[in-house]
Amino acid sequence: MSYNKMPSITAETINPKVRMFTYEPCGEIVRHARLLEQEIYDNPGSLPFQEIIYCNLGNPQALGQQPINFFREVLSLCDNPPLIYRDEARALFSACALKRANRILESLPAKDSGSYTSSQGVRSLRQVVADGIAARDGFPSRAEDIFLTDGASSAINMMMQILIRSPEDSILCPLPEYPLYSGSIILHGGTMVPYYLTEDNGWGLEIFEVKRCLEDARASGLTVRAMVVINPGNPTGQVLSMTSQEEIVEFCRKEGLVILADEVYQDNVYTENKKFNSFKKVARSLGYDQEDLSVVSFHSVSMGYYGECGRRGGYMEICGFGSEVIDEIYKLSSLTICPNIAGQILISLIMDPPKLGDESFETFMTEKEETYSSLLKSAKTLQKAFSSLEGVSCNKFEGAMYLFPRLRLPPLAIRAAELEGVSPDVFYAHRLLGATGIAVVPGSGFHPVSGTSHIRCTILPGEEKIAAMVPRLRAFHEAFMEEFRG
């Protein structure tokens, strides 16, 4: 008998579905950035920049966005309930936060934050979320349709697990897409049916294109079960028009497709003439109810003016599924027992923030507006900078947290990328990182039309840093174009 000095599990012997998908926002570019960061630490001054600017991920607070004080106060008190009864706490916490934390704790199992909750989330917190949705949309929402989740990603994974039975089961997804979708569909053994957004139309959605993709998919024997819509768009930064949303609702209703509505950027809309409308609201406005159409809305604590990524909180509202399906989703979520309590509390705060008349209201509004105005200024500066670069065109920024400029690179650069065995956007992004410390995600990670090159750059680094970034970006780009002009 011989024992090989080899690990028994190798990359060749794991689940090939895991190997198959790619997830670039946390992928190769981050690995490269971490190496450079280590180099700066080990050999200060050895690189032409002093720090890495992580524009690869929508990670607001990592890039300087300030947390909302009220939210943090409530979390802090819920972690340590005895504080509420201490006189000294009044010097450290607002009366508002003390009151809210007390109300939340009263409704938790054992009046504390240390227990498992229902796998669906604490009933009272789900009620707060449902009430917040009803107030936002002007249509009723029920606590029993709400699942609190560890961020939107785990909710989306759960719905893919519910919907996908075999490789024939497929999901319509926009391209460019947030690669969680392709990743999750591949992982759960289904097929992604892409529909292309139209870059020349501000990354708008054309319903005839979606219809064509559906028909092609059906003709090739696929069972299309759902349509993913990301609104506001990631990576495109587009906010759907009401007409587009109505077309999508009519289409999905007629074709019996579930709408999987990624609405995590609902509090990141910056354009005067568009506002966020949830797909459920659009469906109800058209007169469709639970029996007419299935809609799942995903939301998260990670984006918006709150940006609490580290907490992993969120909800999904599930409308138009049979109650037996809800029971199965409940069972599926019970396999990880329950979502984390801080995330549950935080999503309830976001859906029910301080109101006019509350002691914390003014501070809250100031903090919120400062964040918005800073994001808007940053976006404008960056958009102008990208647009001014040779061979670069940049979409109009309407929502979410990203710019997705298109690069038209010289043939010699494309050739140089080929020689390195990578696509031109990957080549460009790594060169940019190596020269400036600015980490962006190569557009190919979001699977846009092949033959085009983009990068995704978040608007989050804050006005000061962006002001410092722009000349470095410009200098790099000019040198790059010069080098490959031929």
Next chain:
Amino acid sequence: MSYNKMPSITAETINPKVRMFTYEPCGEIVRHARLLEQEIYDNPGSLPFQEIIYCNLGNPQALGQQPINFFREVLSLCDNPPLIYRDEARALFSACALKRANRILESLPAKDSGSYTSSQGVRSLRQVVADGIAARDGFPSRAEDIFLTDGASSAINMMMQILIRSPEDSILCPLPEYPLYSGSIILHGGTMVPYYLTEDNGWGLEIFEVKRCLEDARASGLTVRAMVVINPGNPTGQVLSMTSQEEIVEFCRKEGLVILADEVYQDNVYTENKKFNSFKKVARSLGYDQEDLSVVSFHSVSMGYYGECGRRGGYMEICGFGSEVIDEIYKLSSLTICPNIAGQILISLIMDPPKLGDESFETFMTEKEETYSSLLKSAKTLQKAFSSLEGVSCNKFEGAMYLFPRLRLPPLAIRAAELEGVSPDVFYAHRLLGATGIAVVPGSGFHPVSGTSHIRCTILPGEEKIAAMVPRLRAFHEAFMEEFRG
């Protein structure tokens, strides 16, 4: 064209793998208990008891176990970093907690708890966990082998996703088992190969039985990839002997199986003559290193003297996998971006609690010892009570949080269960709940030898409540036996 007034997604059209598994600890018995709870609330006095005692789940703090103050202080401060610099905070937080929170915050992205972290967890916190493992085991542990996770459940799901490629891929699991294992294996499309623990031998593991199961599985064409061991045992309460652990290590090494070591009850051992040994320690003690054997150890913040279930924190230590596999696990975990930060912080505190000389040490030790001594007393009282009932035999309690008494019910009770279309243990558990408000899990939810009946009852409700439970349990059981004596 006709639109059916029917939800497009029904229980018949979802992924059958979701429908297929059962997860009883949060299942039917809980639904029944919640109904009764509502009834008590709506019509006080209408039932023969005033409250439900949830003995179905290892949910310590829900049943009165007190949190460790130091842990809560640190979490509270990390939620609200400005507190650290406020003089008033010194009246509310120990110097120890202020110091630790400060150290943790200094090592987080943007020195705050609001950002996404590495998908593997914060590097500095992983280092603390690795150092804690090294101190516990006396063998080195590396931060790069540690993945911080949202509780052990999500880690176990992740490993099943990595290991299972097709229905032929199978995993050896103990029976009775914690049903997360069967659930997760079914969900990810693999096959569970059960091996039976020996009730007459205190639920011990006989390696020849495991070997027989492996050989049968291989003979039927299955590829067995891993062996799950739960130590201390759930639901059995057994702590494996060193001899058993060594046999398992030798067996898995020889057969090329990954050891999936569920070690979440490592701080719940109550017997004088046994102690917890991690499988990695046993492997290293036998002279086997990373190249000889693959071992994954799962741990959690939910059990032990800490019992912080609501936080969803944990780690897995992955030894003996190729670095390419680690990269794939990283990518898989990046699909949900990162584990929640409170859980990450808490598992680091558990692996590095206050030490002799720290200001918080004495309080910490008192809290910890009070919890242990209370659990031990509770276990003894409950074990004695179950053992004294007619037709009931109860295992010796060594570890974890459960008793798993065996019921030998009268033929007429078995017949009555048949008439209701349920198994005798389910019949008994629902009758017990309806008569006393005590919720236990029917043993069939843990898949023991068929033809035997058990219930799983946690020891957690606290000495006072258990003292009140015992006479109700006894009265119910006597009446039940009387009713079905025939």
